[in-house]
Amino acid sequence: MILELMIALTAGAAMFGTGLYGALSQTNLVMIIMGVELVLAAALVNLVAFWRYLHPEEPAAQMFVLIIMAVMAVEMTVGFGIAIARFRSRGSVEMEEARELKG
Amino acid sequence: MTGMTAQMIFLAFFGAAAVWFGIVVFRTKSMVRSALALLFSQTAVGLMFLVMQAEFLGVLQIMMMATEMSVMAIFMVMFMMDPGGMGAMDMTHQKRLSLWAGGIGLVAALAVIWLAAWGPAVPNIPGAAQQAADLGRELLGRSMFIFQSAGLTILTAMVAATMVAIAPRKERKE
Amino acid sequence: MTIIWILLAFLVGAYLIAVLESWAVHGRLQPARPAFSALALLGRESLLARTPDRLFFEAGPVLLLVAGLLAVAVIPLAPGLIVTDLATGALFLNAALAYVLVALIMAGWGPNGAYGMIGGWRFLGQFVAYAMLIVMPITAVAMRAESLSTVDIVTSQAALWNIAYQPVGFALFVVAAMGLAWLPPLDLPTAPGDLAGGIEAEYTGVRLAVLRLARMTVILALAGATVTFYLGGWLGPWLPAPVWSGLKILLVAGLMVSAGRLVPRVREARYLALSWKLGIPLALTNIFLVGVIALVVPI
Known part of the structure; x- marks a missing residue:
């Protein structure tokens, strides 16, 4: 059993849980994006921990971390683009006021 | 260890x-x-x-x-x-569901982490400079295509987000 | 022991920069002026604004100081005279200086005052302009050195300093650095005469003293970075290595705090437009040229 790996993964799991709670419970689009960012950060922690303790000879693991960072940036960009468009047309980015998306 | x-x-x-x-x-x-x-x-x-x-x-x-x-x-x-948060308004909904979802996610992840057999630890890792060099070779070698697609995705997202966010023309004139 | 020497050197440097800046502002060389104004600040009451975000208000100047000191930690003054020679030093410098933005936003938001808040958010706009132009010239420098370590970057310039090897990168980096240290003509976050001091408006006493010291540290770190990346660090004939780095850093810092005062203040919208439409294409060309030169001519 590798205790360091366990500690890192546990921290990652706790961040994942917190992020999931936040993404589901918040009513504001920007806060939801923050929850998703936390979930992705948890994924980053796990990836680096796997690289460090199980496959340190594999640079592809580090490359995967870079890709996840790119995903975080893209998620934020697109989220804020939508947020600006929504704010311009409806004057708020509250989820409760976006019920028409339910169909 | x-x-x-x-x-x-x-x-x-x-x-x-x-x-x-x-x-x-x-x-x-x-x-x-x-x-x-x-x-x-x-x-x-x-x-x-x-x-x-x-x-x-x-x-x-x-x-x-x-x-x-x-x-x-x-x-x-x-x-x-x-x-500023002076009004202390509540900005959450479906709290119970979210708590359950977060909690179940946490417990499931913890169970997997603590029950799985991770195998032996690898003690030797390359030095920091070596890591950076290896990562560069990986990016411009085997994973070049993936790296390029990530760059292209970012570019597309930037253009798309800007297009979505730009004000429509009639609104801009005001 | 090295750490203490470097800290002392940078304290002296910060003092000298303060003297130079007051010379540039007031037109008179008064070597004792910063000491007196620091004493006056320490003796003055440190006022607290009404309903502040207390945490940010206190943490802002301190975080700025920490960011400046961390950036100083990877600047080599002589062979072996460096706090830590990280394998990713050039990137680390950048990471430390990214927290200047965070500190200014905290300091601007904290005191719950209009001028401070506008100053803080203005700096965010300015950041969007200068951020790319800090990173991209450093990329070209690292390409020549084939390393991100600041010591390797200095030794790579033994044959020819980078200011001659990549003058475009140098010019872009200095302008971006002046934006980062909010020096005139890019001093929008403080903007004396326009914002009544901006982020400094609500700070008094000890906190203001820390804020000013932190800013001097940031200026010094940037001057040190310019010297390391473009002016050959400690390299030079006759004089010993630390003297060369000291002289170069002081010269660059002096030019940075004084030269911009001859130019009218630049609005952040204009700075943004210039950086993105002119600066980034130039920086990309610079990277391309450096790559071609590095492949063709072995210097």
């Missing part, structure tokens, strides 16, 4: 900091505080990378998140009715 090592203590400390700041994000009423709490959570993640001897990734994470979360802060101030 038994007994407490300095690495474990630091990992536990920064891990706890990352989780604590992550919780603060959703507990504080002030939006700027919330964005900066997320920043410090991400910085703690970057410090965890440094503890795990992934120097390049750690420094990169610390640098990128400072920017990203500051931008997040200004969007919070722009879009929120009460960015």
Whole structure:
């Protein structure tokens, strides 16, 4: 059993849980994006921990971390683009006021 | 590998900091505080990378998140009715469902982590300069195509987000 | 022991920069002026604004100081005279300086005052302009050195300093650095005469003293970075290595704090437009040219 790996993964799991709670419970689009960012950060922690303790000879693991960072940036960009468009047309980015998306 | 090592203590400390700041994000009423709490959570993640001897990734994470979360802060101030959190309004819904979802996610992940057999640890890792060189060779070698697609995705997202966010022409004239 | 020497050197440097800046502002060389104004600040009451975000208000100047000191930690003054020679030093410098933005936003938001807040958010706009132009010239420098370590970057310039090897990168980096240290003509976050001091408006006493010291540290770190990346660090004939780095850093810092005062203040929208439409294409060309030169001519 590798205790360091366990500690890192546990921290990652706790961040994942917190992020999931936040993404589901918040009513504001920007806060939801923050929850998703936390979930992705948890994924980053796990990836680096796997690289460090199980496959340190594999640079592809580090490359995967870079890709996840790119995903975080893209998620934020697109989220804020939508947020600006929504704010311009409806004057708020509250989820409760976006019920028409339910169909 | 038994007994407490300095690495474990630091990992536990920064891990706890990352989780604590992550919780603060959703507990504080002030939006700027919330964005900066997320920043410090991400910085703690970057410090965890440094503890795990992934120097390049750690420094990169610390640098990128400072920017990203500051931008997040200004969007919070722009879009929120009460960015300072003086009114102490409630901004949550479906709390019970979310708590259950987060809790189940946490428990499931913990169960997998603690029940799985991870195999033996690999003690030797390349030095920081070697890691950066290896990563560069990986990016411009085997994984070049994936890296290029990531770059293209970012470019597409930038263009798309800008197009969506630009004001329609008649509104701009006013 | 090295750390203490470097800290002392940078304290002296910060003092000298303060003297130079007051010379540039007031037109008279008064070597004792910063000491007196620091004493006056320390003796003055440190006022607290009404309903502040207390945490940010206190943490802002301190975080700025920490960011400046961390950036100083990877600047080599002589062979072996460096706090830590990280394998990713050039990137680390950048990461440390990214927290200048965070500190200014905290300091601007904290005191719950209009001028401070506008100053803080203005700096975010300015950041969007300068951020790319800090990173991209450093990329070209690292390409020549084939390393991100600041010591390797200095030794790579033994044959030819980078200011001659990549003058475009140098010009872009200095302008971006002036934006980062909010020096005139890019001093929008403080903007004396326009914002009544901006982020400094609500700070008094000890906190203001820390804020000013932190800013001097940031200026010094940037001057040190310019010297390390473009002016050959400690390299030079006759004089010993630390003297060369000291002289170069002081010269660059002096030019940075004084030269911009001859130019009218630049609006952040204009700075943004210039950086993105002119600066980034130039920086990309610079990277391309450096790559071609590095392949063709072995210097």
